[in-house]
Amino acid sequence: MKALKFLTAAAVAVAGFAGAAQSETIKVGLILPMTGPFASTGRAVESAAKLYMQQHGNKVGGHTIELVVQDDTGAADTTRRIAQEMVVRGGVKVLGGFGLTPLAMAAAPVAEQAKVPMVVMAAATSVITTKSQYIARTSFTLPQAAVGIAEWAPKNGIKSVVTMVSDYAPGIDAEKSFTEVFTRNGGKVVEQLRVPLANPDFSPFMQRVKDSGAGALFIFVPSGVGSAVMKEFQNRGLAEAGMKLIGTGDVVDDDILNQMGPAALGTVTSHHYSAAHDSAENKTFVSGYKALTGNRPNFMAVGGYDGMRLIYAAIEKAGGKVDGDSLIAAMKGMSWTSPRGPVSIDPETRDIVQNIYIRRVEKQDGELHNVEFDVIKDVKDPGKAKK
């Protein structure tokens, strides 16, 4: 109880101090899984957000930005509780983060009820932004990413595919949109496998894939699990059996790609970001991120980076008004050049519009990279475009 009192006192003190400085302090609350199985996502987003603030200072439009990060351990009710507290405690004007779909979904009612903008920086299920008028997204949606490879594959000699996705909304999103586009372009999905989200061993599934005799395996698994898949793919000799590995970029996450070794070489994926993207913005981003964390940034990191950028830009554009309605209005239609390339926020769906790149894993400067060789420009989320 004493500790809580202390926290309250501290919060009051901070608020008081900010008032004295005569310019408003705007608190941005990031809710992320910082421990537990999805900790790497949380860390990447947090580091990138901090990097953005480091590079651009904490002053925007006369206001001071203060970043608050809290760990929801990946449990949805905790996410919701933290969101509620951040808002109720008065300080937090913008919520951000959200590592997984259920976590974002749990917080959505809070954003709606409290009229607080909520910037989704990682979770990638299509429907999230429909859950509240106050949600904008700077990561990507799976249909967006999956459509790229579904267009590319049939044109490049891949006619039959087995899909293997993690059994939760993003996976099903990926499976659905890939299958739809791929079949429309004349491909055939031989079998659809769904693997449990928490799955210690891919070997039986991979064996099934092999026995199916399809031309390629389309894969979606959450960031971090990709390596196990990649190893199994190689161990089973699927490549030698003439099978190609394609997927969304999650499976060749830049975070761990380099450790995957030769197994990953030649994998073709479609995604919105590669650390190897050739642009000045990206070079600054990559070198800054490396200096801060020692690692290469991945697509989660770029979501966090752009998320902060969107928040900064919205505050600036909204001028003196930092209420939820003004901020979300400012976010709509916003466009900028991200490390990943040109992006904008769709004014209707508040979802991100971005280029989807087709990339192949190659060795560059002694490290494995996703090297972009084709691009589909300005892709809106196909998951919502249809509706």
Add this chain to the structure above:
Amino acid sequence: MTQPMVSPKPWWPMEVGFFLIPVAAFFLFPLHLPLITEMMILALFAVSLDLVLGYAGIVSLGHAAFFGLGAYAAGILAQQGWGEPLSGLVFAGAVAGVVGLLTGVLVLRGSDLTRLMVTLGIGMMLFEAANKMNWLTGGADGLQGVMVEPLLGAFQFDIFGHTAFWYAYAGLVVLFYVARRLVHSPFGLCLRGIKTNRLRMSALGSRVNLHLLAVYTVGAMMAGIAGGLLAQTTQFVSLDVLSFERSAEVLLVLVLGGPGRLYGGIIGAVAFTVMHEVLSGFTTHYWQFWLGLVLVLLVLFARGGLLGLVDALRKRAARGTASAAAPERAA
């Protein structure tokens, strides 16, 4: 009227005082209401486990099964259009209770390890089932669109968590009162007997299994109501209400507070939540380290949880100079 007394004299004033603390907290920490609400729900959950574990001696690593069932029952009911909260809670308790009754038969025999694993197995199966039954539970994305009507038709669940706070508080107080009566009743005494000496109990003619089944069902119902409270106050249910981590956490909370004394569950919930909150405030990334350290030290130097520590300190104070901890550590 003091003689003859079977139970130790209840200390009503102190107990009433104890339950006034949350009321005080409401006014002292108005910004932390969601946290305190969550704490009270966790406390209720831990008390329900205490009935099963602390009083009947059934070690469970799958108690979240009932919490989760209650949460989904209440959540789905509200999602399907029946948003009245109190009847939703009753429904949550009933569903969890029925499943408790059915699965309770399976945990009546075996060693601690066997029970640990059977409860865990049942919990994991429910988790997998909820994951698979996408159409009903929303699967891994969680249950969307839980619309809870105003409490008693008058109090809307608000963003500040006022209604949620009083709702959870009332739930905790009422069910704690039930649990308290239960453990001080002949049935409660009988459970303590079964826990300490099952052989003797059956030699006294006791229907041991029937009693164990009964308390397991009651524990399941209470856990279900706690789950229902969580679903209604957060208006969201996700798979992790059924997860192994939640079972392990509630066990930890209870052992931390001190099992077999009802208040242990509450004290444990408060201590755990505050520790978690404060530690993760200091270090968002590595709070687990300090929490682990506290647990290890607590076991090394104070058996029987925090209430055990209090007892030991009281004894030591009573004895004056002699060290009370020494004989315990020798054991």
Add this chain to the structure above:
Amino acid sequence: MLTVLVDGVAYGMLLFILACGLSVTMGLMNFINLAHGAFAMVGGYVTVIMLNDMGVPFLACLPAAFVLAALAGVVLERTLYVRLYKASHLDQVMFTIGLVFIAMATADYFMGAQQKLIQLPEFLRGRVGIGDAQISYYRLFIVLLCGLLAVGLQFALTRTRFGAQLRAAVDDGRVARGLGIDVSRLFAVTFAVGSGLAGLGGALGVELLGLDPTFAVRFMIYFLIVVAVGGTDSIVGPFLASLLLGIGDVAGKYYVPGIGSFIIYAIMVGVLIVRPQGLFARR
């Protein structure tokens, strides 16, 4: 078909090496050690550091993983565990969960939260074709190595003086003490070997199971299943249980991918209802 079987056996064998130490701790010392997975994690990280950062050959990493995990085991056993042998199971649970938290946070602090990967040496990477089945060398290697270890353990347990003392202590600690057996030394050595084997299992498992700070808890459930189903009074029980679990899990996921993970829990609960002491227990 054969591939599924070999995969299952390899997975099972790996589980056995990981879990057999736990079965001895639970059977012999009656100690619920939920931190067993942390020792496996030690072995895993030792391998990752030596192989990736120091360039030590894979095969040399394995004994190092064993030794360092065993060392960690014996130090903790002598300093901390030893104080809790007489404590209640609940205290033991809380204590070891505390250790797991510490281990996970420590691993996170030094090694980061992301998955760690290793590259196997060339000679373990290929596959061999038997009939129309393709079996990876690495899995054969695991089956062989773990098989040898299992035989060795069984031999050590049944044919050596140490094994005889250990069995005596499992049957009746008081009598064993009365016979002049130094039970506390026995405990320490056994605990060290058990932790070491877990470490070795962790090292072997990096390739198949992956490695990150949550490793310490992620597979704990599987270890517990092995022990509960196999019983704690021999190593044959856990061995057979591991194989059953490995094959059941792999085959389940292969043939009925929809309910794959459901199966092992169902098997376990079923077994424990029929045989509460474990499938292969003598009593």
Add this chain to the structure above:
Amino acid sequence: MTPILETRGLSKSFGGFFAAADVNLAIEPGIRQALIGPNGAGKTTLVNLLTGTLPASAGTVFLHGQDITRLPPQARVRLGLSRTFQINQLFPDLTPLQAVVLAINEREGRSHRFWRAVDAGREVVHEAMNRLHEFGLDTVARERTADLPYGRQRLLELVLALAARPRVLLLDEPAAGIPSGESGEILDAIGRLPRDVTILLIEHDMDLVFRFAERITVLVNGRVLVEGAPDAIARDPEVRAVYLGEEAHV
């Protein structure tokens, strides 16, 4: 008079080994009967068969003419067959008063009541205190059982068995573990047991047996060797050979 406890052809085999073979007992109501036999004679097995802890391989057990062979232990207790244990089976953390109240609640079928406090059962508490008083335990009624001296605990074991209001009471070595100098209290207690309770005494200690028993059954290798009045048993050459002789050597 019909026997109150009777067995016919009662047998128990473990694998091929008969721990009890074709045991026929007929115990008269109100009698003090002793069951003796050397170590491994099957006394414990027989007790377990009578109380229902072990299922019988063959034969039947009658309690007051009712076949109870298939009944579980607790059902037999409720029909009036109670026992004490060779090794104390008490509730270390409860007080003697709580333990006896517990026993009475079980007998009266009150143990499922979960709403009213234990203390509200005034007549139960009253009876419990009386029972404790009878054996001189009322002074320690509110202490932790574990803190009582062993002799006192042994008495409590007896009080608990009696609280079930048995018609037949099996006493399994009631004086076991009590130093001979301090056994007076328990011996007195056994002597004062009400006559309407039939007593089957399983005992090693010959002094105790010959002090109380009115009839003795000798069990050897799972079989009844001989049954009779104490003086007849004492004179029986076969008994002397297999049992008393062996005892004399020890």
